[in-house]
Amino acid sequence: MKILIVDDNADARYILKKTLASAGHQVLEAENGKIALSLAQEHLPDLVISDILMPEMDGFQFCRRIRGNDTFRDMPFVFYTATYTDAKDEEFALSLGADQFLRKPMDGKGFLAAIQNLVRKTAQGEIPASTSILNTEKTYLKLYNERLIQKLEKKIIDLEEETEARQQAEANLKATMEAVPDMIFRLDRQARFLDFKPGKGFAPYVSPDAFIGRTADEVLPEEIARQTLANVHKALETGRTITYDYQLPAKGKVRDYEARYAPATNNEVVAIVRDVTELRNLQKQLLQAQKMEAVGHLAGGVAHDFNNMLSIILGYAEMAVNRVNVHDPLYGDLEEIINAANRSTSLVQQLLAFSRQQPVTPQVLDLNHLIGNGQKMLGRLIGEDIEMVFIPGHALWSIKIDPSQIDQIMANLAVNARDAIEGVGQLTIETGNIVIDEAYCQMHHGANPGKFVSLTVSDSGTGMSRETLDHLFDPFYTTKPVGSGTGLGLSTVYGIVKQNNGFVYVYSELDHGTSFKIYFPNVEGPPEKMELPRTKSHTTKGDETILIVEDERMILKLCQTVLQRQGYQVLCASSPEEAIILCKNHDGPINLLITDVVMPKMNGKELKDRIEAMRPNICVLFMSGYTYQIIQARGVLDEELNFIQKPFSTADLVCKVRQILDD
Amino acid sequence: MKTILIIEDNDDNMKLICFILEKNGYSTIRAVTGRDGINMALKDKPDLVLLDIQLPDMNGIEVLKAIRNSEADGSLPIIAVTSFAMSGDRQHLLSAGCNGYIEKPINPETIIEEIRLYAGEPL
Numbered sequence: 001m002k003i004l005i006v007d008d009n010a011d012a013r014y015i016l017k018k019t020l021a022s023a024g025h026q027v028l029e030a031e032n033g034k035i036a037l038s039l040a041q042e043h044l045p046d047l048v049i050s051d052i053l054m055p056e057m058d059g060f061q062f063c064r065r066i067r068g069n070d071t072f073r074d075m076p077f078v079f080y081t082a083t084y085t086d087a088k089d090e091e092f093a094l095s096l097g098a099d100q101f102l103r104k105p106m107d108g109k110g111f112l113a114a115i116q117n118l119v120r121k122t123a124q125g126e127i128p129a130s131t132s133i134l135n136t137e138k139t140y141l142k143l144y145n146e147r148l149i150q151k152l153e154k155k156i157i158d159l160e161e162e163t164e165a166r167q168q169a170e171a172n173l174k175a176t177m178e179a180v181p182d183m184i185f186r187l188d189r190q191a192r193f194l195d196f197k198p199g200k201g202f203a204p205y206v207s208p209d210a211f212i213g214r215t216a217d218e219v220l221p222e223e224i225a226r227q228t229l230a231n232v233h234k235a236l237e238t239g240r241t242i243t244y245d246y247q248l249p250a251k252g253k254v255r256d257y258e259a260r261y262a263p264a265t266n267n268e269v270v271a272i273v274r275d276v277t278e279l280r281n282l283q284k285q286l287l288q289a290q291k292m293e294a295v296g297h298l299a300g301g302v303a304h305d306f307n308n309m310l311s312i313i314l315g316y317a318e319m320a321v322n323r324v325n326v327h328d329p330l331y332g333d334l335e336e337i338i339n340a341a342n343r344s345t346s347l348v349q350q351l352l353a354f355s356r357q358q359p360v361t362p363q364v365l366d367l368n369h370l371i372g373n374g375q376k377m378l379g380r381l382i383g384e385d386i387e388m389v390f391i392p393g394h395a396l397w398s399i400k401i402d403p404s405q406i407d408q409i410m411a412n413l414a415v416n417a418r419d420a421i422e423g424v425g426q427l428t429i430e431t432g433n434i435v436i437d438e439a440y441c442q443m444h445h446g447a448n449p450g451k452f453v454s455l456t457v458s459d460s461g462t463g464m465s466r467e468t469l470d471h472l473f474d475p476f477y478t479t480k481p482v483g484s485g486t487g488l489g490l491s492t493v494y495g496i497v498k499q500n501n502g503f504v505y506v507y508s509e510l511d512h513g514t515s516f517k518i519y520f521p522n523v524e525g526p527p528e529k530m531e532l533p534r535t536k537s538h539t540t541k542g543d544e545t546i547l548i549v550e551d552e553r554m555i556l557k558l559c560q561t562v563l564q565r566q567g568y569q570v571l572c573a574s575s576p577e578e579a580i581i582l583c584k585n586h587d588g589p590i591n592l593l594i595t596d597v598v599m600p601k602m603n604g605k606e607l608k609d610r611i612e613a614m615r616p617n618i619c620v621l622f623m624s625g626y627t628y629q630i631i632q633a634r635g636v637l638d639e640e641l642n643f644i645q646k647p648f649s650t651a652d653l654v655c656k657v658r659q660i661l662d663d
Numbered sequence: 664m665k666t667i668l669i670i671e672d673n674d675d676n677m678k679l680i681c682f683i684l685e686k687n688g689y690s691t692i693r694a695v696t697g698r699d700g701i702n703m704a705l706k707d708k709p710d711l712v713l714l715d716i717q718l719p720d721m722n723g724i725e726v727l728k729a730i731r732n733s734e735a736d737g738s739l740p741i742i743a744v745t746s747f748a749m750s751g752d753r754q755h756l757l758s759a760g761c762n763g764y765i766e767k768p769i770n771p772e773t774i775i776e777e778i779r780l781y782a783g784e785p786l
Contacts, residue, residue, distance in 0.1 A: 061772065141768035148771065149675045152682050 033057025201275020420461025688785030697721030
């Protein structure tokens with residue numbers, strides 16, 4: 001059978017065609033009533049299946065034409081439709097002379113059965129030849145208009161729903177955009193700003209009105225405008241998001257921005273611009289902190305080895321100077337060696353301070369009290385042209401720090417201030433209590449929230465350049481003339497502050513001055529009384545037996561010589577194993593064990609335990625190039641042990657030995 | 664784009680006519696009363712007016728005359744839309760100054776031909 005199907009939807013036609021062809025029918029296709037009409041006239045089909053809504057000529061009009069044509073008056077006509085179909089449509093369709101009204105969707109079998117049934121009935125004459133009951137054109141048009149209006153209304157409702165859905169989507173998009181803290185722009189191919197959503201970092205560089213409708217080169221600096229245009233093109237051509245970092249002056253300061261250009265529709269680009277100034281600052285601070293950490297490790301390592309060498313130089317020089325006559329020409333030479341070695345020792349102390357390995361005795365103290373006491377010393381350092389003002393904070397909280405470290409900080413800062421002030425000026429020292437919150441920490445790398453005591457040292461000096469500020473705490477970085485500074489002053493300050501879990505920031509304005517702000521964590525409890533230095537034993541001589549264990553042979557020999565000169569019996573071991581054998585084999589008493597802490601195979605603590613098991617009454621003195629804190633932190637030593645830090649002078653050693661034996 | 668003014672008080676008819684015209688590429692402006700229709704015909708300068716003859720406030724012929732009296736050269740094409748079924752109406756309206764005449768219910772196929780005739784192609 002030859003069947004003509006009429007539907008504007010190609011997919012619907014395809015499915016229908018497959019269904020009918022599978023049942024052996026020949027299929028003609030038309031996409032609207034107009035085409036169908038001419039196809040019908042040309043091919044004379046046996047049956048028509050038509051949709052209702054189609055462009056050019058819809059199904060109702062088509063059916064009317066078919067039924068009005070004598071050739072097709074009796075041809076079976078089926079409506080097969082879904083869109084906006086209601087009972088009135090069916091009524092109207094049948095009144096136009098259609099034989100059957102089928103609603104989509106139907107399964108293939110049901111559809112074929114309905115069609116076969118219709119064909120059979122028609123052939124058997126069960127269905128009278130259909131004619132349109134709409135006799136007059138006017139009745140037809142009236143009903144047809146009604147149908148059309150009905151469908152329009154449904155379509156309008158659909159459109160309204162669609163509009164509402166789109167408005168909702170737009171509202172959601174708008175809310176999303178508002179929630180994004182960044183600036184969002186829309187640009188056309190010429191990098192013209194079409195739209196703008198303000199965001200963080202949109203300083204009044206230009207107002208939105210000043211650039212909407214304008215191109216990048218009208219509102220942005222030349223290079224950035226050029227890059228913007230290039231990025232817009234690149235995004236459009238590659239279909240990818242392009243990122244671009246740049247800087248712009250805003251509110252007199254340079255701010256960092258990170259822009260992302262994503263291709264959108266209509267040859268337009270959406271740009272999301274993020275103010276990354278704070279992020280970049282934090283990155284810089286982190287980088288600086290890491291650099292200081294690395295240099296600190298290096299400096300600490302060097303200082304440690306250097307200390308051993310200095311111990312030997314100093315030790316032998318001191319012994320030598322004791323053996324020559326004051327009038328001997330060698331005497332002066334040896335004194336020079338000792339002086340140089342002492343200066344080197346203080347340099348190493350600074351390096352150790354920077355690398356936070358300085359031996360310290362922290363105590364709870366009142367910073368106001370300490371600074372008040374040290375004012376005289378500072379006054380001498382800075383001279384008379386500079387006025388010193390101390391503004392102590394009220395009811396200052398306690399901090400825990402070695403008082404000598406505060407002296408070091410104050411001395412270093414005062415000397416720098418003095419050098420920064422040309423002629424007369426002012427040095428201001430302020431203290432205060434401060435609670436640091438999370439927000440502050442987010443902006444300042446290295447800061448921790450909590451209660452702190454602040455120490456601010458400001459000068460009215462020349463201030464510092466950006467470049468200088470970047471290297472401020474670097475060891476050996478100095479702006480002073482060659483020979484005037486070691487470049488270790490501020491490194492020392494930095495190291496001390498870090499060692500005490502504090503942090504330091506610098507604010508400097510060229511030609512106006514510099515301000516150092518140091519924060520020390522608050523500790524609970526009243527300040528301790530300052531500890532007086534222990535009185536040294538009057539005598540340093542003795543005849544007790546001392547066992548020295550040290551894997552550095554030169555130091556071992558030095559200690560042996562120094563102690564033997566004081567009259568002691570000295571046993572030497574260059575390893576813990578050797579020391580244990582000596583202990584077993586030695587007949588007489590051993591009064592004191594002097595041992596290095598860090599040795600291969602067995603550390604000083606283990607050695608002490610082994611020897612104490614054999615000789616319970618033995619005294620012990622530990623020595624190390626590492627600081628007491630480090631050794632304690634590694635769990636090698638307990639707190640109440642005797643300890644001497646390398647490098648030590650021969651005088652220090654013999655004093656300490658006598659003191660321990662006397663206790 | 665050609666603009667057609669439709670003066671029509673029946674909402675359904677208005678929708679249908681606008682739909683057909685817009686589908687065929689014309690832009691539409693709408694007036695529901697005769698008074699508004701006169702104003703818009705003179706002020707908005709449409710390319711053609713479709714005028715329903717049965718309006719709530721005024722007789723369509725009055726509207727027609729008011730427009731004709733106020734325009735300078737009588738060149739605005741005005742097509743009457745009416746459900747008057749009697750013969751003689753057509754002659755009456757044409758002599759009153761209408762350029763054309765469409766009967767309700769409208770025939771979507773032929774209305775466009777009539778409009779093209781007087782307003783020209785949509786663009």
